[in-house]
Amino acid sequence: MLTKTFINTKIFQTSTFRLAAIYLLVFAVSAGSLLGYVYYTTVGLLERQTEDTIHAEIMGLADQYKLLGLAGLLDSINRRSSESNGEIYLLVGPDGKRVVGNLATMPPEITEDQIWSDFQISVGKEPNVVQHTARGFQVQLANEYELLVGRDVQELRQFRDLIREALAWAVGMSLVLGLGGGYMMSRNFLRRVDGISDATQTIMEGNLSGRMPVTGANDELDRLARSLNTMLSQIERLMTGMKEVTSNVAHDLRTPLTRMRARVEAALRQENKAEYKQALDQTIEECDQLLRTFNALLSIAQAEAGQMRQGLQALDLHEILIDVVELYQPLVEEAGGTLTLGESPPMRIRGDRQLIAQVLNNLIDNAMKYGETTEGQGAIIDVRGSTSDNMAVIEVADHGRGIASDDRERVLGRFVRLDQSRTKPGNGLGLSLVASVMTLHSGSLQLEDNNPGLRAVLRLPLLD
Amino acid sequence: MHTSELTIASLPGTELHMRILVIEDDREAASWLVKGLRESGHVVDLATDGQQGLNMALEAVHDVCIVDRMLPLMDGLTVIQKIRSADLKIPVLILSALSDVDERVKGLRAGGDDYLAKPYAFAELLARVEGLGSRKLLDPKDAKLRAMDLEIDLLSRTVTRGGKPIILQPREFKLLEYLVRNAGHIVTRTMLLENVWDYHFDPQTNVIDVHVSRLRAKLDKGFAEPLLQTVRGAGYMIRAH
Numbered sequence: 001m002l003t004k005t006f007i008n009t010k011i012f013q014t015s016t017f018r019l020a021a022i023y024l025l026v027f028a029v030s031a032g033s034l035l036g037y038v039y040y041t042t043v044g045l046l047e048r049q050t051e052d053t054i055h056a057e058i059m060g061l062a063d064q065y066k067l068l069g070l071a072g073l074l075d076s077i078n079r080r081s082s083e084s085n086g087e088i089y090l091l092v093g094p095d096g097k098r099v100v101g102n103l104a105t106m107p108p109e110i111t112e113d114q115i116w117s118d119f120q121i122s123v124g125k126e127p128n129v130v131q132h133t134a135r136g137f138q139v140q141l142a143n144e145y146e147l148l149v150g151r152d153v154q155e156l157r158q159f160r161d162l163i164r165e166a167l168a169w170a171v172g173m174s175l176v177l178g179l180g181g182g183y184m185m186s187r188n189f190l191r192r193v194d195g196i197s198d199a200t201q202t203i204m205e206g207n208l209s210g211r212m213p214v215t216g217a218n219d220e221l222d223r224l225a226r227s228l229n230t231m232l233s234q235i236e237r238l239m240t241g242m243k244e245v246t247s248n249v250a251h252d253l254r255t256p257l258t259r260m261r262a263r264v265e266a267a268l269r270q271e272n273k274a275e276y277k278q279a280l281d282q283t284i285e286e287c288d289q290l291l292r293t294f295n296a297l298l299s300i301a302q303a304e305a306g307q308m309r310q311g312l313q314a315l316d317l318h319e320i321l322i323d324v325v326e327l328y329q330p331l332v333e334e335a336g337g338t339l340t341l342g343e344s345p346p347m348r349i350r351g352d353r354q355l356i357a358q359v360l361n362n363l364i365d366n367a368m369k370y371g372e373t374t375e376g377q378g379a380i381i382d383v384r385g386s387t388s389d390n391m392a393v394i395e396v397a398d399h400g401r402g403i404a405s406d407d408r409e410r411v412l413g414r415f416v417r418l419d420q421s422r423t424k425p426g427n428g429l430g431l432s433l434v435a436s437v438m439t440l441h442s443g444s445l446q447l448e449d450n451n452p453g454l455r456a457v458l459r460l461p462l463l464d
Numbered sequence: 465m466h467t468s469e470l471t472i473a474s475l476p477g478t479e480l481h482m483r484i485l486v487i488e489d490d491r492e493a494a495s496w497l498v499k500g501l502r503e504s505g506h507v508v509d510l511a512t513d514g515q516q517g518l519n520m521a522l523e524a525v526h527d528v529c530i531v532d533r534m535l536p537l538m539d540g541l542t543v544i545q546k547i548r549s550a551d552l553k554i555p556v557l558i559l560s561a562l563s564d565v566d567e568r569v570k571g572l573r574a575g576g577d578d579y580l581a582k583p584y585a586f587a588e589l590l591a592r593v594e595g596l597g598s599r600k601l602l603d604p605k606d607a608k609l610r611a612m613d614l615e616i617d618l619l620s621r622t623v624t625r626g627g628k629p630i631i632l633q634p635r636e637f638k639l640l641e642y643l644v645r646n647a648g649h650i651v652t653r654t655m656l657l658e659n660v661w662d663y664h665f666d667p668q669t670n671v672i673d674v675h676v677s678r679l680r681a682k683l684d685k686g687f688a689e690p691l692l693q694t695v696r697g698a699g700y701m702i703r704a705h
Contacts, residue, residue, distance in 0.1 A: 352565075
């Protein structure tokens with residue numbers, strides 16, 4: 001009961017209901033004037049016509065009385081009453097008795113001080129006598145004769161009542177429908193808003209998979225719900241990613257920490273200075289590796305959060321390519337491989353020089369580790385830049401074992417290393433960082449088959 | 465000494481004994497830092513909050529100042545701004561747990577000369593501090609740099625060793641210039657990557673080492689005395705004399 005009154009008062013506060021009420025008021029005013037006009041032009045016109053006719057007739061009769069005297073008047077009334085078809089005539093003498101006419105007596109409703117009056121008449125032959133309403137005009141003639149001319153207005157009155165009734169119904173119905181419609185609309189609106197509130201509540205309680213209800217009406221509320229749902233999906237994806245990362249981090253950090261702990265413990269048991277030193281050296285190395293992992297995770301998180309987007313500056317990718325290739329060439333060659341930069345046009349983009357360089361660093365590093373045609377021979381790495389469809393395209397390709405097409409999506413995840421033996425150094429974050437930096441730059445990373453080998457394709461929007 | 469590899473302990477004691485001001489509120493971290501710097505032959509003063517640190521810096525008796533980014537009473541960046549507005553030219557190294565490039569830029573804009581993210585290797589910090597402390601010894605307008613029998617002409621961009629010209633690529637020239645400007649001091653790999661290539665990320669590979677060994681091959685070819693030396697666990701050094 002409490003909730004019901006609560007909902008009811010809530011409805012009157014909704015914007016829809018207020019809007020409906022205002023519309024109703026405007027509608028009532030305009031409908032009222034329209035109906036008033038209809039009434040005036042139908043019923044009003046008929047009544048005025050009747051009165052005009054009566055008036056004209058009585059004037060005619062009065063003129064006749066003046067010109068032809070009583071005899072002429074009697075003659076005229078007699079003639080007219082015999083053709084009577086709803087017309088009423090009555091002439092009474094000074095004694096109040098009927099002289100001529102189709103009414104027996106002066107109806108009691110007629111008094112001397114009013115000219116127009118409504119009165120009742122009996123119509124039809126016995127036993128089918130019915131009472132009709134008539135309207136009459138009464139004048140005093142000379143010699144205290146009284147003349148009454150009228151019309152049976154029963155049908156007119158019935159018509160008037162009919163019209164009035166219809167108008168009353170129209171007004172009543174529009175009021176009821178307007179109020180009811182407004183109420184229903186508000187209730188519907190309110191119900192949908194409540195649906196959204198409920199969904200929000202569910203999500204706040206921790207159910208991230210909750211979504212705003214979409215009715216399919218495709219109206220503004222649906223559009224709102226849909227954008228909210230897109231946002232919620234994004235949030236859910238980020239949250240799931242975060243949870244996954246947290247558990248991955250916990251798992252991936254436990255291994256080196258366990259190793260470190262065991263090593264230190266073993267060294268402590270030895271009580272030998274050389275052993276201590278070795279254990280400490282290895283511990284520092286392990287710490288550095290852990291720190292690298294943390295830094296890489298932080299970089300990915302920052303790139304994904306997108307806060308660095310304001311820091312992006314106009315730069316030429318071509319120059320970074322030259323720089324990075326020059327930086328890496330000696331290292332690749334030292335390992336017995338080659339690193340070549342093919343033809344590359346100037347590519348102006350908006351980006352972060354450090355992050356782009358790190359992306360290229362990670363791709364070249366991967367190509368060096370996994371791109372060797374034969375183990376220990378060094379990798380043949382080709383880097384090239386081009387432009388297509390307003391995008392700068394950078395390819396880093398090797399001729400190694402490549403990545404199976406099924407794994408190409410998975411390998412972008414954090415801590416994913418396809419090399420199960422984990423003989424090569426690395427933390428499984430390299431490609432994750434590449435992917436998140438590309439997202440930050442509104443670009444993309446695509447891993448393709450280089451037949452054989454892997455071709456990583458970066459696409460970044462060009463500046464116009 | 466005919467080897468190109470040294471350890472920190474075997475270094476021909478750096479003649480540079482600096483007076484260093486450390487402004488760091490984490491007492492344990494500060495004590496390790498102070499201990500390390502003292503062991504390296506420097507005189508160290510410690511301030512544990514921003515206000516105290518600023519007061520000590522304004523005495524203008526220190527050669528280098530190490531400032532933590534986040535400090536009680538007065539923020540590290542504010543300390544640096546106040547030092548600069550007092551028109552003190554003392555070199556400042558910023559230490560910070562915030563590692564992103566943006567923070568680095570903010571720190572340098574506030575008037576810092578170098579930026580090191582925590583946690584750091586002590587050898588890295590020492591190399592940077594000594595680099596900063598020695599910077600003022602070199603006149604930046606001097607068109608010629610010298611180290612042992614090596615001479616770099618910054619105007620004609622030519623290098624000679626013992627009068628014999630050495631042909632270098634532009635990047636190798638830049639690398640050598642940086643090493644010689646810091647002659648007598650250890651230069652770490654990170655310092656090289658930051659100052660010669662302007663990259664502030666960790667490449668996770670020994671990419672710098674290969675460049676240095678190529679440069680070394682060009683410099684030392686035909687000479688008995690190695691000019692460019694590797695300092696184990698720390699970085700590289702060109703001897704000044």
